[in-house]
Amino acid sequence: MTHEERSGFEAFVDAHWSPMFRLAHALTGNRDDAEDVVQATFAKAYAAWTRVRAADRPEAYVRRMVVNEVHNGWRRRWRHVERSVPVVPDGAGSGHGHDDVVATSDMVWRCLQRLPAKQRAVIVLRFYEDLSEREVAAILEIPPGTVKSRTNAAMRALRAELAVHSHGLDSDVIEPPQQPEIGLGRSPA
Amino acid sequence: MTLEELVRESIVDHTAGTAPTPDMAALTKQRRFPSQIVRLVPVVAAAAAVAVIVGGVFAAQHVVGGDAQPAPTPTAIPTPAPTTAAPTSPLKARSDLRIHLAGDEVSIGGARHTRQHGHGRALTVATRYGLVYIGDDVRPYLMLPDGTEVALARQLTDSNWRPTLVADPDGTTVAWTSSNDGRLTAHVYDLAQQREVASLASAASLIGLDDGVLVDEVPDGGGSSYRAWDAAGYGGFQPLRKGGRVAAVGVAGRTIFFVGPGGLIVESTEGSALAGWQTVRLTEKLGSRSPDDYHLSPDGRLQLLRGSAVKDDDRAGTPIVARDVVSGARTELAISADRLGTPRLAYDSDGSLLVLTRTVGGDGWSLYDCRSPQGGPEWVQCTLKESGIEDASFPGDSGYQAPFPS
Numbered sequence: 164m165t166h167e168e169r170s171g172f173e174a175f176v177d178a179h180w181s182p183m184f185r186l187a188h189a190l191t192g193n194r195d196d197a198e199d200v201v202q203a204t205f206a207k208a209y210a211a212w213t214r215v216r217a218a219d220r221p222e223a224y225v226r227r228m229v230v231n232e233v234h235n236g237w238r239r240r241w242r243h244v245e246r247s248v249p250v251v252p253d254g255a256g257s258g259h260g261h262d263d264v265v266a267t268s269d270m271v272w273r274c275l276q277r278l279p280a281k282q283r284a285v286i287v288l289r290f291y292e293d294l295s296e297r298e299v300a301a302i303l304e305i306p307p308g309t310v311k312s313r314t315n316a317a318m319r320a321l322r323a324e325l326a327v328h329s330h331g332l333d334s335d336v337i338e339p340p341q342q343p344e345i346g347l348g349r350s351p352a
Numbered sequence: 353m354t355l356e357e358l359v360r361e362s363i364v365d366h367t368a369g370t371a372p373t374p375d376m377a378a379l380t381k382q383r384r385f386p387s388q389i390v391r392l393v394p395v396v397a398a399a400a401a402v403a404v405i406v407g408g409v410f411a412a413q414h415v416v417g418g419d420a421q422p423a424p425t426p427t428a429i430p431t432p433a434p435t436t437a438a439p440t441s442p443l444k445a446r447s448d449l450r451i452h453l454a455g456d457e458v459s460i461g462g463a464r465h466t467r468q469h470g471h472g473r474a475l476t477v478a479t480r481y482g483l484v485y486i487g488d489d490v491r492p493y494l495m496l497p498d499g500t501e502v503a504l505a506r507q508l509t510d511s512n513w514r515p516t517l518v519a520d521p522d523g524t525t526v527a528w529t530s531s532n533d534g535r536l537t538a539h540v541y542d543l544a545q546q547r548e549v550a551s552l553a554s555a556a557s558l559i560g561l562d563d564g565v566l567v568d569e570v571p572d573g574g575g576s577s578y579r580a581w582d583a584a585g586y587g588g589f590q591p592l593r594k595g596g597r598v599a600a601v602g603v604a605g606r607t608i609f610f611v612g613p614g615g616l617i618v619e620s621t622e623g624s625a626l627a628g629w630q631t632v633r634l635t636e637k638l639g640s641r642s643p644d645d646y647h648l649s650p651d652g653r654l655q656l657l658r659g660s661a662v663k664d665d666d667r668a669g670t671p672i673v674a675r676d677v678v679s680g681a682r683t684e685l686a687i688s689a690d691r692l693g694t695p696r697l698a699y700d701s702d703g704s705l706l707v708l709t710r711t712v713g714g715d716g717w718s719l720y721d722c723r724s725p726q727g728g729p730e731w732v733q734c735t736l737k738e739s740g741i742e743d744a745s746f747p748g749d750s751g752y753q754a755p756f757p758s
Contacts, residue, residue, distance in 0.1 A: 169380070176374050184371040189363045198372045206379045207512070231512070271362035290356045291363040318355060325355075 172212050176205055179222050183229050189287045190233045192276040200232045207232075226292070227302045230284060274324035282317035289314055378471075443543060445480035445524070447702035449497060452719060455743040458483050458495055465499035476747035477519035477526060480701045481543045483747060484526045486515055492528050494543065504541055505530075505548070516557040518566075521604075522650040522701045527561050529554055540566060540583070552581055552588050560603025562652075565626060567592065567603045578608070580626050592624060598633055605652020607632050609677075618678060632677055647697045649724070653677065656697040656705065672697065672707060674725050674732075683725035686733045689714065698746035699724075707734060708744045717744035 187197035208215050208225050218224040288299045300307040449461045457464050469487030476485040483495045492504040508515045508530040519526040524544040530537045538554035559567040564583035569576050578600050579589035598612035610633045617633040647656035655677050659670040671684040689711035696708040703724040708717050722734035
């Protein structure tokens, strides 16, 4: 690798390390795994730098590598699929204001981590990375229709999980459902 | 707020904060290997034949293929010049190697050596002969107590695929998986005989190896099923049981351990592919801990529980405990220092218990050696063997990073 190529790679790492780490964190659920994932991903990106930098959108290429890296980790550790999620104590977040928002955010995070890996990936890419169904389909190498169906299934699962654990939450924290499939069981005001 | 917005905000909340700094030196140290396909010639020529003797790997530095075709040319791999050497005499099994890792260094039998082929995150297992690990070139190596490293096989894959590696800690065999041309193969290697003794079509990861029996785990719809291969039997892997709401976590003492909700269940395997074995279902909530956390003794009798460290407000923690998996009898491991953080636990092949822990006032990690409880006393005293160890872990503790690009 030439000095120029190396400098280009280092600039790429500077620019994209943090967002890729956050993506990996969202997908894996913890910082340690996320750090392993991005370290391994960027090492591979360095090894394949000629190919990466020649891509139309190198960051999209590396994002796909992150997803693959996480997916490979899941495959290796697929026995973990039945993750236990700490049950939110009854009444958690039953106060008002900031505490409720935090409790809800925590609950959503836990429920998100409890989703099957493939559903979680779709949700993270669609709603956190803000990618279109077509872009998600390209990353996950699945048809756009599958992205749609997985998204719907994931949202239903999330809603069901949240409904189980949301007793006592301040109803103002979560907006009433606009559509039946994404609500949390409370009727519109 | 819609659920989509809630999800987005939750992810932003929970992934906020400073990202760790990239280890640029490690990133740029990685090298890309040529995309050559390494074709392992099938060892099994006939459907019924599985335990096929293949040639010596130590002397030739090759995996020897089946007898139907000539052995393939070893793949040219741009690794550093190997220090691999052919042993001049039979390998000697030892029962007190106390193998532990300190970054890229390996402590075996009190001597410390630097691994030549594997970084600190390599896949590792301890054996009575030394440390077996998967190197950066995706080849399995054996590091002997004198530091000599021996390649046990050729490159296991050329793709971004993760092999698995298991060992019979008080036996002579190790097993790993390879993936070539889309074919997954499980290889059983006998360290005493210094040769591969079986090559089996596999489909997933290996769970464990004990007394000539290799157990693997196969995705089965949304769950899993488990299979066993018995060196003393015939054929390849035989179905053992479906996973369902249990997950296999180890193989030891002619016992296959599962975890799952509900009470302890001990069952004979009579009538299954494994006569004379038993299965034990430990009571755990599935997924509540990593399968790597089930520290089962080589004889299958004990499970180590980590306990907790001294609290910030100086309240005492709870001790590390060796629990009899069937009777539930608990023996505390007494360590004469206040522990900090999560200890790392292992067994030496002589059955003694090893603890790596950080301690209040101590630098780095300390290694303790504890007698194996044999019933009777409710605690055993552990002896400090080494202290000031940096980046310490036991084989099997560290995650594996495949060196290939996706």
